[in-house]
Amino acid sequence: MRSFFLSLTILLVGGLAHGQLVFPFEIDAPTDYTPNRVVMPGSPLSLQVLFIGGTDMVQTTATYGNEAGQTHAKEWHDFIGFTPDETGESLGWVSVNHESIYRDDRIGDGGGMSVFRVERDEISGDLNILDQTLDDGRSGKFFNVDFVNTVGETGMNCGGISSVVDGRIWTAEEWFRGNNASINNGVFSNDNAFGSGPYGIGYNEEGGSNTANQGVRDLRPFEVDAPEFPFIHGDTIAKYENFNWMVEIDPKQAKAIRKQYNFGRQGFEGGTVSPDNKYIYLGVDATPGFWMRFVADTPGDFTQGDIQVYKHDADEKWITIEQTAEKMLDFGTQAVAAGATMYNRNEWVAIDATTGIVYWTETGRDKPGGNWSDEAANGAVYAPHHLARAAAQGVEGPGSSDYWDYYGRVLQYDPATEEVSVVIEGGPYFEESPTQADYPTKHLSNPDGLNVMTIDGEQFLVIMEDLNGETFGRMPLENNSGGTGIRHRMCEMYLLQITDRDTVASVDELVRLTVTPVGAEITGAIATPDGKSLLVNSQHPSGANPFPFNHSLTFAIHGFDNLTVTGLQAPDINGDRDRFAIYPNPTTQIVYFNTNQDVALYNANGQRLRVYRNVDSIDVANLPSGMYYLRSEDGQVVELVKQ
Incomplete structure (x- = not known):
């Protein structure tokens, strides 16, 4: 159940009060008898905020003629990558994408990415962010990834790849652009960009987009400098065509390595590396979105090999697309021509x-029908589960305007x-x-x-x-x-x-x-190599939330090494159904009941806080520590002590 509660806490879920006559607004705290008492211990999980967009300062390189320095980090945190420290001197490097798109003289126009290094605090178990000095002379805790001086700007750094083999990191440029005008996402007036698109710096208090200062200023043709990809190296392409690639970075030095022109130009979202380091599987956030993979000639070398699309109804299910500049720049057309299987927003x-x-x-x-019917007419095929869903809905097919x-x-x-x-x-x-x-x-x-x-x-x-x-x-x-x-x-x-x-x-x-807080997408989750923590992003929250939850931020949930599988599961309840009984789960902070019923929650003074209808459990994680009463619809009372 989703609630209006604003705080970012573990297992934050609750209901709104709904007064019903069956539950009085107040009850007398029991004095003439002792109700059943149940204790809810505290959760073994804890939360730590690590990195706040728009607040923490990132160290920058010399960009657009400006000297190296520092500025506030971009926001809209999305992907998180983790690169383990094989030296054992720290836990490793954290890479955070910024999906927001705007002009910045120091960070670079378009999207962005920040990196920082962490170690495990042996006493508290939290993560400490370490000071570093990079080879380019930058010193500090947080660093902007240099795309401008390496591969050109990036756009809408959304998902990405964090290799399970060696922690290599790629950032995905989801922001699919069709012409130069769409890159700056607005019109220029007095050298300032103002637009009406959705990719503003953040949300204002009313929930609308701040559309000022968007986009990319340099619209000149781009000369590709990528000798590892001879099919496109030295070519001059339109500036917008240098967006929408997977981009490998070096998180230890906070700079881009290459745009993967051999993966094709797509609205990429996510990807993963196979344990043998031979395959990279790729998700494309589009309708149709294609299921793709790159097959390396030599494991670990992703500059040489084949890019393929999946066709579920073929004898040979993976079809190789020839790597030429023309085909890689227009990869979607090649996938359709190959009869690839179509999905609805692979992320x-x-x-x-x-x-x-x-x-x-x-x-x-x-309603995806109008987004992929043309591709179906030109040879691409629908995924079997979409055909089955359309049949179950009684519509002509996934291309129908009625298909949902x-x-x-x-x-x-x-x-x-x-x-x-x-x-x-x-x-x-x-x-x-x-x-x-x-x-x-x-x-x-x-x-x-x-x-x-x-x-x-x-x-x-x-x-x-x-x-x-x-x-x-x-x-x-x-x-x-x-x-x-x-x-x-x-x-x-x-x-x-x-x-x-x-x-x-x-x-x-x-x-x-x-x-996450109201308005935010929850994203980026990745476990630390020691399995103790999960790093998570809260992206584009409402500006009405209290600080720091009004900013995009990266936080850690600690304590997973203390969890058990049974501790995550609902209890097996086989008790007396006529007796009102509750069974707390400390890990999930959920109270389970021995039967579905209406339940009211009261504070220690007997004042009604909430009513829950036809439930077999309630989440109490957002309740402060203290004593509460739970009253069944037939008047039985159980005392709940939340530690």
Whole structure:
């Protein structure tokens, strides 16, 4: 259940008060008898804010004729990469994408990326950010990645790749541009850019975009300097064509290495490297989005090899696209001509290194029909699960204007069989969004960010939402802003156990881990190499949130080394159904009931705080420590002590 609560806390979920006559507004604190007492210990998880966009200062290189110096970090944190420190002198380097797009004389126009180095504090268990001095002379804690002086600017640094083999990092330029005018995302007046596009510096207090100072100023043709790619090296291309590539960086020196012109020009979101260092699997955030991979001639050398698209209905399911400048610059057309399988917004990609199975999020689009029907007419094919969904909906096919895909899903690819299948479908479906009182305990909407994490020796998907909208039950009815803003949206992060899974998961199997502040997308989650912490981003929150949760930020959730798989699961309740009994789970901070029912929550003074309707559990993570009373619909009372 999503709430309006603003604070960023572990397992932040609750309901709004809904007065019903069956529950009095006040009860007398029991004095003539002692109710059942249940103690909820504190969660073993804790939170630490690491990096605040627009507040923390990044060290910059000499850019656009300006001397090296420092300035505030960009915002809209998205992807997080982690590069382990093989020397053992620290834990490693953290790389953070900035999806915002605006002009900056020191950082560079377009998107951006920041890096910093961390160590584990042996006493507190928190992460310490270390001072560094780079080879180019920059010194400090946070560093801007230099794209301007290396590969040209980047646009909308969104997802990326963090290699499970050696921590190599790529940033994805999702921001697909069709001409030079679209790069600056506005018009120029007195040498200042003002536009009406969605990629502003941040959200204002009313939830709208700040569209000033957007874009890229230098629109001159770009000469490609990439001798490792002779098919395009030395060519002069339009400036907009130098956007929308995977870009490898060196996180230790905070600079770009190369744009991967051999991967093709696409609206890339995520990717992952296979454990044998031979394959890179790639997600494209588009409708149609194609499932792609690069096959290295030599493991670890991703400058030489084949770029391929997946065609599920072919005997040879991977089709190689010839690497010429013309074809790499217009890769989508080549994929359609090859009859590639079409998906609905492929975004983040992750791999279970213990099995080699690759997972990715298909975020979905409400009515995708008009976005891929032309490609279908020209030879591309729909993914089987979309054909099945269209048949179940009673429409002519996924190209129909009536075909809907409101919630998206998580998919998996098994390299051993070369088959793609559904791991979990989003939902459940609602024609009309329920109110808070009737909203389901769990609802998966538009999965976007994705990773794999080991907890207690078992493998889990970490699934993050980025809502495409607020209707059809993606948010409770009270959170619907009528499409005028994003302030009321709250995105959740879930765990899903995948060890030995051979069936499609249900939403009920998800374990809610955290919720971001109002307005923010939750994204970027990646575990530290020691398995103790999960690094997460809160992107573009509402400006009405209190500091620092009104800024994009990178935070860590610590304590995963103290979790057990059983501690994440709901208890197996086989008690007396006539007696009101509750069963606390300290890890998830959820109180379970022995039967579905209406329940009221009261404070220590007997004042009613909330009413929950037809529930078998409630989340109490956002409650301050103290004593509370839970009252069943037939008047039974249980005392809850939250530590």
